Amino acid sequence: MTETRYDDLRALYVNCTLKRSPELSHTQGLVDRSRSIMDKQGVAVDVLRAVDHDIATGVWPDMTEHGWAGDEWPAIYRDKVVPADILVIAGPIWLGDNGSVTKRVIERL
Numbered sequence: 001m002t003e004t005r006y007d008d009l010r011a012l013y014v015n016c017t018l019k020r021s022p023e024l025s026h027t028q029g030l031v032d033r034s035r036s037i038m039d040k041q042g043v044a045v046d047v048l049r050a051v052d053h054d055i056a057t058g059v060w061p062d063m064t065e066h067g068w069a070g071d072e073w074p075a076i077y078r079d080k081v082v083p084a085d086i087l088v089i090a091g092p093i094w095l096g097d098n099g100s101v102t103k104r105v106i107e108r109l
Contacts, residue, residue, distance in 0.1 A: 013090060016091030
């Protein structure tokens, strides 16, 4: 019996913790657990900690065209999100709702 491999797949984990690197993040712990499963199956995995990037608030593809001084989202979207076959959004829950960084990433998607 041949083991099924997924070497042709790419996954992107967007860690939406509120803690900047290299601060310990419980969300990162969950990402690491899940990532290890993907790694074992041959999936190419990228992890991005959203709070470490200048992601402007808004819903347009490039918020610099709408008055923001900077916005790393267009490059992140083009270089990381679009090529991914699997997208995992991981973040904290505050009072039964997604954290603010998670909401920002979802708005930009």
